[in-house]
Amino acid sequence: MRSDRFLLICLLVGGAVFAGAIALGNDYYFFAGYVVLQYVVLSTAWNILGGYCGYVNFGSAAFFALGAYSTIAIHKLYPMPIPVLLIFGGVVSGVVGFAMGYLTLRLRGAFFAIATLALAVVLQTLIVNWDFVGGSRGAYIVRPEAIAPFGSYIRYLFLIMMLLAVGAITVARLIERSRLGYGFATIRDDELAAEASGVPTLRLKLIATTISGALMGMAGAPFPYYISFLQPSSAFSLDYAVNSIAMPLIGGTTSWVGPLIGAVLLGSLQQIATVTISSAVNLLIVGFLLVGFVMVAPNGIVGLFHKYIQHRPVGQVGQVGRRRIAADAPGSVSGPVSGPAP
């Protein structure tokens, strides 16, 4: 499917969800839906670096918080509309993502993961000691009650996060099906072989850290308006780091659809648990599901689905490939010749 058609379908689905939430006539659905959509963006962003490139980032909360605190800083200087704040948050977090990528160029595996964790700790310490954005006391943003033509402000925030989620998914899908996506996959599989095949691994890693960081920052930018009172412990919450890893792992990391499924499934479960049991069980749910999936379906729900339809490679094959293989070597191909991209 062409990317413009995909984007259109995403927008239509997003519009339908928005209309459905309005039809339910209760603003709580917008509050809960906002969180789920925020996780869709975070997990999709995490997956660009962690899933496509195989670099596990434990510092998602830091990028998210950077977006949120850039909103606080700009709001104090000169209040601006949220779409502009999204861009600022994205730029700040993207620049930090680029810097993190540059400083950790030669770190891999656990060493890279620890470096990202260290980044989160360093940034949280900086924010706690930066009075301009509230420091350890936190900062308030008084959210308007209503905004035309959406009615309540939470509907407006929900719509913005919905558009951001659509944008993040479209970007992830575009990457996945592009030359860049192939390059990311080679980094995940074998960097040495990738370099030997002409792939500029360091440059691609920088691109991945920048895009991933920018999207996480954009997810964080409207957060102060959502929560009204931002403090370091809420912006740098462990929930963001854990969920943004767990959701793609549960959904499946090799495709854009994995983080989406994981975020919708886990995010909704958490929201239901929050109102029916307690918000304290959120991470318990994540833990149980993660352990279960690691044991039963290490490739996530998408992997289970592939296994179900049959054992087939995840690679892309276009029309020429299909035709020629079918014509030249009938019966020699192990699986169906059409299917999802890597």
Place this chain on the structure above:
Amino acid sequence: MTQLLEVDNLGKRFGGFVALENISLAVRPGECVGLIGPNGSGKSTLVNCICGTLHNEAGSVHFDGHLLDGSTAHQRTRRGLARTFQLPRPFASLCLLDNVRIPLLYTVEARGARRSAPDIEARCLDLLREVGLEGKALQLPRDLTQVEMRKLELARAMAAEPKLLIADESMAGLTHSEVEEILGLLKRLNGQGVTIILIEHIMSAVMSFSQRLVVLVSGRKIADGEPNEVVRNPEVERAYLGQ
């Protein structure tokens, strides 16, 4: 004649261990050079230094008239220097077709040769057909046998359209007939104008393939010349052939 590859007084250390010492080597375009030596003699280190995986501390490497020192591995590949690995390193999550697609996307296109997606795919299938893997184009590398894995490595190296291919023990662990298959592929590639450096322990294969033989022992080059003369060299016999 201008040399395609010129290695000049190359040196490499790992801490206190001298892996390569003053290695000089020149390879002409179209030549088939065998590189032999006992385990630990520095063959793979030399390949890694030439290909940019490791950086040499002394000496220089020129390829096709360009000084390669300081350039990264992918830049060297784009200049036309391809390699296979001693232990096959396929891209495990990509099907064979995509494994071969990568060098076409990142090496050949980087040289300015823009191709449409169907053209690239057609070329990938041609390469897989050349090594006899077209029928498995959509399978993952984990489904391949050892010899097929070696063939995939060769196909991927060929996809980069190299001027020089360094085949690092491409026949290790293969049966006699499989060795003949790989040798046939390398000869065909050489027939297409690709210069080849063959690193191998299987002497019959090296002797039948190489126009020139280079011998490394303990990081030093001890012989370089016509294969039949080199194997009669007393120092080579003592150090490598054990006679």
